[in-house]
Amino acid sequence: MDADQLIAGVTSGDRRALARALTHVEADDATGRRVLAALYPRTGRAQTVGVTGSAGAGKSTLVGAIAREERTRGRTVGIIAVDPSSPFSHGAILGDRIRMQDLTADGGVFMRSMASRGNLGGLSESAGGAIDMLDAAGFDVVLVETVGAGQDEVEVANAAGTTVLVANPGAGDDVQSMKAGLMEVAQVMVVNKADLAGADTAVAHLRALLAIAGLGTWEPPILKTVARTGEGVSELVDAIDRHQHHIHHSEHAAEERRLLAQRQVVSLARAALHREALVTAEASGLLAGLVNEVAARHRDPRSAAEALREAIRRAWAAGG
């Protein structure tokens, strides 16, 4: 299928064309970029929702439960689930489908697994494009599950309109260690596994952390869920709807849209600059030598990094 066939296919609801288009988007090749550019005007209609939280918090189970709830509300659902690539082999086991098996048989749901492919922010570099593709394909809701996030994996906030942070009871220290970074990008907080002891303590922890976080015009609700049984998920979807209303239809909508657009442009530019800088660094032939010097302790890593930055800057100034 060439780009034109893919564009026509995605527009007319052909699932195989959508799947193949996503492959090109993930590869970030010429076809993928053409299809994305052509379909971009059709985006902006879906609710885009990111689900993040530490490994094993129940993100996949919760995404499955949210999708089921959205289906009972008559909405179609696209899902992107990102799992980490091995830093050694670059391979990955993508296992998020295990928790959403029943949804595979539902024609109103389309789910795609992606490996992070070396990207650090909790998503893969092309996840944003994949979200746009599902949006353009006409899904009412697009859910994105990040890799099990630590503190810095906040990229999902640049890609989705609403970010849901998933925490667990009995993970008081875990919640403490989330720090402001994750807190400040989430618009809905969830204590999942509320069937386990300590859920209320976890809620209290989150509330205390929220009190010291820098908030905008939206105050994040804190909810309890049992993703395994679906308990609390209807309230969660209500909260997501309220936030989507806030960013799309309230008096704050214009400002929220501008902020999201700014985050998207900056984060994409940063990723591109990062990649180009590394390519230039390699091409300069300086990198390997500096690495060896630092490894042998003949030089400190900070001055080596500075030298590399100078070399990159000169190469770019010279137009290379």
Add this chain to the structure above:
Amino acid sequence: MVTTGERPIRVLIAKPGLDGHDRGAKVVARALRDAGMEVIYTGIRQTPQMIAEAALQEDVQVVGLSILSGAHLELFPRVVEELKKRGVDDVLLFAGGIIPQEDVPAVRAIGFQGVFGPGTDTHDIIEFVKQRAPRRA
């Protein structure tokens, strides 16, 4: 990962039917991951429809079925049929588990290019996939 090299091969490893023996499937999934591939593992108890639909949505190049229950001659043709129904006609099919020698010709005849039984060295499986996986994008 500094430069964009080869795209990883995407593989679906699936267990059709009620068979709960999942060790072999997991061993194969991990071996392929360690060889640099992206492996979608869907868990046990998959219907032929679920497997074909997952293969479509994930746009994998390779579909591997693992079965030890003895129901291969019943389930494999149905997976092939469901793939065909969805127009998924460009994947490499292969299988493993307990598949008696006398059944192997029938399994090959419906499109499975490789059949790997107990004791297979995972290096042979990796080589097989690397050599035969169709290219995408």
